[in-house]
Amino acid sequence: MLRILIAALALVCMLGSARAEIGPPIRFGLTSVVVQENLRFLDRWAEHLSAKIGRPVEFVRRRSYREITDLLESGGLEFAWICGYPFIQKRDPEFLTLLAVPVYRGEPLYHSFIIVHRDSPHSKLEDLRGGVFSFSDPESNSGFLYPQSVLAAQGETPESFFRQTFFTFNHAETIEAVAEQVADGGAVDSYIWEYLRTYRPELTEKTRVIMRSPKFGFPPLVSRLGVDASIVSRMKTALAEMESDPEGQKFLDGLKLDRFGDFSPSLFDNIRRMADETRQSLPWLASKTKNKKY
Amino acid sequence: MKLSFLRSWGLSFKFALAITTIVAGVAFTIGAVIVVQDRQRFNQDLEERVLLLARSVAVTAPEAILRNDSWFLYQSLKKMAGQEPGGLQHTRVITAMILSPEGHVLAHLKPKGHPLGLRLKAPDGEEAALLEAAKSAHSAKVQEGSGVGAKGFLEAVIPLFSDEKFLGVVRVRVSTYEVYLQVQRSALLVIGLTLGLVILGSLLGALISRRMVKPLTAMTSGLQAVRRGELTNIAPVPVQDNDELGELAAAFNKMAVELAEKKMLEEQMAVSEKLVALGRITAGVAHEVNNPLAGLLNCIDTLKKHPDDKELMERYLPLLDNGLHRIKDIVKSLLVELRVEDTREMSDGSCLDDLREIVEAEINGRNIQLVWDNHLDDQVQVYKGQIQQIVLNLLKNALEVLPDGGTVTFKSSNNRGSVMLEVDDDGPGIPTEHRNHLFDPFFTTKPNGTGLGLWIVYRLVESMRGVIEVESRPGHGTQFLVTLPTTNLGA
The missing domain is CATH 1.10.287 (Helix Hairpins)
Incomplete structure (x- = not known):
């Protein structure tokens, strides 16, 4: 009798507390393509997604893009929000598939910004020759590949062009490095720069954009191949429905995004092209690529 | 003596000054010691803290240097500078940097003006010296800037090694302004306390010394009254305490009362003697x-x-x-009138010799020997009438008491601005009971005497501001010695 009572109580408790979020958590990797400092916001978003999917969702943060892709490869993550550059890299066997692409200001596209300090006399990339330059992440399209490709087109490498370079592994910190004049210039994600212009205007105010890249596919959300198809489709739906859901809309507003959309991987073709061209112009990179596993 | 002027100041002032000086000295000395110790403690405290801050950077720096991760180095400096370590005061990091062995900037807390990868500019002499000292440091140390107040600083220097390879050096500089302010505050407190104690000490000193000196002042004015002869006019000194001063005051009061009584007695006696x-x-x-x-x-x-x-x-x-x-x-x-015209006749000292004959005539064959020894010559001018009268009266007086076979001696001399007249006899001497009345008018022991001879002598000597002395021993004769100042004689 007592046993039954306890079991019933336990069941009620479980139902009450966990509701539908039963089972191992779904791990969602985040990179610095989004601003991760707003912890409470992300926690609430994770709760929102959990409720929609019926499984606990947790965001997993790592310092670099590479760590996130490595976690995806090793099965440590089910989903991740990565950059277009890692997405287009060849993987053998392929373990990623496109989940959704954020729509930002009407299109799933963004730029790379080359920024300098507000008081800097420089107005073009060439002015930064011999200076200190801050990249965001070695696997970032806007924060590294794009400026590298621009230099490669001139037959230069970052090492030959700049006196010194460093990676901050974070777009926001690149903006900081420029704002605080640690670096003379930096390459950042236009979305992050605009985002911070709203949330930390005192930081972006100290910087000035001197160069805008062509439009690239917005850093995509991907899923690991082999993740339960129902979970993938539930996640896809949950993301897509955020636009129509008042609560989801709040998160979209917070992220400064229009919606999460379904787009073809060809959206990232120009990044792939740029990566290839850069490799071609740098023979040692080209040869290295051939030996690469993927 | 430079302090000799102190001797003329009042005891109450000196006493108060002494107490004040001692109090101020003690307070100031203790205060100064506390301030100095405070400064040392604050400085040590700050040295430990700046070393701690520098260490927090130095722990992770070598790896980042090897990685060439300038951003990480910069951020570690920034985080360190943003720390608010607990303690007495906030440690304000002025600047911090990580330099390569060659002195190139690997990271600088103030990137503007200190670009990455370039040699650190050390503008003035002291900065250059500090930079050199930092580059050559073999172990963690703290160096101090020469600035004072807001410009003062302490700099922790920690050399970075990885597997004994010298990678660079961390320099963290904190302002010593807080220490300075703290020390200033305690110094002000000490000065304030000292001033307070000085005021308190002087008040206390003034109070005590007033209490102590008041009876002394009263006694002094009492003694001055005694000197002036106002013996009945001595105000009694208030006796406050039962200490030495109190005893002194009581003794003084007793003495004042006795003096007053004595004076009154004397006055009564003088009145009765006058009447007599x-x-x-x-x-x-x-x-x-x-x-x-x-x-x-x-x-x-x-x-x-x-x-x-x-x-x-x-x-x-x-x-x-x-x-x-x-x-x-x-x-x-x-009615001896001394200022009568004819008695102001001047003469030289030899005028006294005129008396010799008169005296010899007075002896008139009696068996009395006269010794005459006049040393006054024409160098001395005297009032003839008066001086003759004095000598003659004295000699006559002697002759009247001398029995047969006696000797009377007259001597005179001019001695350092005064004339000495001496009349000696070896007669019976003056009985003790008569001495006090020797110069009284009409006092005489002779049946036919007027009792006016010596009184006239006395009046004359007195009028010339001279002195008359009598020395007499019963049975051994009498000596009258008159001293007259010649300045007044000649006037």
């Missing part, structure tokens, strides 16, 4: 005038009865004349 003297003078005058008057009246009676007796007239007239002259002489002597 007055009585004696009256009696003397009555006696001296009565004696001849009786004879004179007899003569006149007789002459009245025998108006035609010429023989009687011839016999009595000189008697009448004589008696009236005696009365006149007595009255004249009583």
Whole structure:
């Protein structure tokens, strides 16, 4: 009798507390393509997604893009929000598939910004020759590949062009490095720069954009191949429905995004092209690529 | 002595000053020691803290240097500078940097003006020296800037090694301004306390010294009154405490009372003595005038009865004349007028020799030896009348008491601005009971004496501001010594 009572109580408790979020958590990797400092916001978003999917969702943060892709490869993550550059890299066997692409200001596209300090006399990339330059992440399209490709087109490498370079592994910190004049210039994600212009205007105010890249596919959300198809489709739906859901809309507003959309991987073709061209112009990179596993 | 002026200041002031000085000295010394110790402690505290801050950077720096991760190095500096370590005061990091062994900037807390990868610019002499000292540091150390106040700083230097390879150096500089302010605050507190204690000490000193000095001041004014002779006018000193001063005050009061009593007694005695003297003078005058008057009246009676007796007239007239002259002489002597014109005649000292004959005539064949030793010559000018009168009276006096076979000696000398006149006899001397009345008018021991001789001498000597001394031993003679200042003589 007592046993039954306890079991019933336990069941009620479980139902009450966990509701539908039963089972191992779904791990969602985040990179610095989004601003991760707003912890409470992300926690609430994770709760929102959990409720929609019926499984606990947790965001997993790592310092670099590479760590996130490595976690995806090793099965440590089910989903991740990565950059277009890692997405287009060849993987053998392929373990990623496109989940959704954020729509930002009407299109799933963004730029790379080359920024300098507000008081800097420089107005073009060439002015930064011999200076200190801050990249965001070695696997970032806007924060590294794009400026590298621009230099490669001139037959230069970052090492030959700049006196010194460093990676901050974070777009926001690149903006900081420029704002605080640690670096003379930096390459950042236009979305992050605009985002911070709203949330930390005192930081972006100290910087000035001197160069805008062509439009690239917005850093995509991907899923690991082999993740339960129902979970993938539930996640896809949950993301897509955020636009129509008042609560989801709040998160979209917070992220400064229009919606999460379904787009073809060809959206990232120009990044792939740029990566290839850069490799071609740098023979040692080209040869290295051939030996690469993927 | 530089401090000799202190001697003229009041005891109460000196006492208060001494207490104040001691209090101020003690307070200031203790305060100064506390301030110095405080400064040392604050500085040590700050040194430990700046080393701790530098260490927090130095722990992770070598790996980042090897990775060439300038951003990480910069951020570690920034995080370190943003730390608010607990403690007495906030440690303000002025600047911090990580330099390569060659002095290139690997990271700088103030990137503007200190670009990455370039050699650090050390503008002035001190900065250059500090930079060199930092580059050559073999172990963690703290160096101090020479600036004071807001410009003061401490700099922790920690060399970075990885597997014994020198990778660079971390420098963290904190402001010592807080320490300075803290020390300033305690110094102000000490000065304030010292001032407070000085005021308190001077008040206390003034209070104590007032209490102590008040009876002394009262006693001093009392003693001054004694000196002026106002013995009955001494205000009693209030006795406050039962200490030494209180005892002194009580003793003084007792003495004042006794003095006043004595003075009153003396005054009473003086009054009665005056009355006695007055009585004696009256009696003397009555006696001296009565004696001849009786004879004179007899003569006149007789002459009245025998108006035609010429023989009687011839016999009595000189008697009448004589008696009236005696009365006149007595009255004249009583009214010795020293400023009479004819007595101001000046003469040299040899005028005294004129007296010798008179004295010898006075001896008139008696067996008395006169020794004459006048050393006054024509170099000295004296009032002839007065000085002759003095010497003659003294000599006559001596002759009257001398028995046969006695010797009377006159000596005179001119001695350092004064004239000395000495009359000695080896007669019977003056009985003790007579000495106090020696110069009283009409005091005489001789049946026929007027008692005016020595009184006249005394009045004359006094009028010339001289001194008369008497030395007498019964059975061994008497010596009168008159000293007259020649300045006044010649005036």
